[in-house]
Amino acid sequence: MSRAWVSDALRRIEADFNRSADTHLFRLELPAFPGMALYFKDESSHPTGSLKHRLARSLFLYGLSNGWIGPQTTIVEASSGSTAVSEAYFARLLGLPFVAVMPRATSPEKIAQIAFYGGRCHLVDSPAHVYAEAEQLARGCGGHYMDQFTYSERATDWRGNNNIAESILGQMRLEEHAQPRWIVVGAGTGGTSATIGRYLRYRDYPTELCVVDVENSVFYDFWHSRDASLVCRQPSRIEGIGRPRVEASFQPDVVDRMIRVPDAASLAAMRLASRLLGRRVGGSTGTNFAGAIQLLCEMRAAGESGSVVTLLCDGGERYAGTYYDDNWLAAQGIDLAPHAARLEAAVAGGNWC
Structure with missing residues (x-):
């Protein structure tokens, strides 16, 4: 890299x-x-x-510093909305593709904001499935699963x-x-x-x-x-x-x-x-x-x-x-x-x- x-x-x-x-x-x-x-x-x-803007910034800094994010990396996150909005913003700032794996019940306003920042929303029926779906998507495209639920306490x-x-x-x-x-x-x-x-x-x-x-x-x-x-x-x-x-x-x-x-x-x-x-x-x-x-x-x-x-x-x-x-x-x-x-x-x- x-x-x-x-x-x-x-x-x-x-x-x-x-x-x-x-x-x-x-x-x-x-x-x-x-x-x-x-x-x-x-x-x-x-x-x-x-x-979540604070968290997204910390997660990007953490991923970059660990060598997990490069110039061609697709960023994938499991999120109910606000973290994904903020991560889409930072992905656009770095010129990286972004995919948010979200429950289908997420508010339309948040989905629209992710799209505004150039992100794509991948909706699932069960909130319990967002973790595995995000991990699988990242693995399939050679991207990076941000995994806010694991890394948020150590990235800040x-x-x-x-x-x-x-x-x-x-x-x-x-x-x-x-x-x-x-x-x-x-x-x-x-x-x-x-x-x-x-x-x-x-x-x-x-x-x-x-x-x-x-x-x-x-x-x-x-x-x-x-x-x-x-x-x-x-x-x-x-x-x-x-x-x-x-x-x-x-x-x-x-x-x-x-x-x-x-x-x-x-x-x-x-x-x-x-x-x-x-x-x-x-x-x-x-x-x-x-x-x-x-x-x-x-x-x-x-x-x-x-x-x-x-x-x-x-x-x-x-x-x-x-x-x-x-x-x-x-x-x-x-x-x-x-x-x-x-x-x-x-x-x-x-x-x-």
Whole structure:
């Protein structure tokens, strides 16, 4: 493989990173929680519109540095959408073909974005088949299977290098409660939680990490049982988080707490967060918000003060035909009303009932 080509590819990725300012951290005012503050790290402001932009960049750097990606390599990934969108962007940046192996139920908006960046979508009926199908496709064309579910926890430098944990804590430095009581994230590959959990320990922060999980996902049960054979027959309905099997990148020992959030609560919280923020957010941000509000209510009940930081993972424009469509919710049998009422009361009164 040409070292000159690899060197130029690395330069292109670093130049792209240099053109992009760090994502914003902003505070949401919640009067029912005096002495406390909630912050959102806005990952939707990345060039490809989601948290997965960080992961895709790291996976490409990892693949290039390991000699797995060359000038003729077809990049193949198993993804429910956002990672594939971001990887398609970086593949186009390097002039490489890209194929995303995705569940057929993936939102049309994400499929269109992958096509926009020149990628091709290979749809499968069962989410459980994406791994083997992606591996087989890569082998058949002599390409490289990125395998985000294995490599995400090791491709990112958890010690720093402007990873998401270092960015959050650097931006919190001048805030009233500079060291958060909690950081709240969801888990798809587990790479983000692994990076944050490791960094908190490495830098000796007192901040604890809470991972929120969804229905039809094994992470919550695995964290309690450590049974790596757990599987779930149904796919997660909250795109980007939740998995039907235990992924290698999920590191349970760096997670201090897990909260399971019903899908209806995730989507009710998504709509509430969108109203409070004045912009549409995605379903995984709703899951994060629901977990963050529960923790704030617990802190208030315990007489604690402090800050909670969570992620705005992507924008709601990707889900206009699903999560924001009442007809889609009805077809899925999802009733937001009870969860919406509970969340509204929690935000207004500070109590988790």
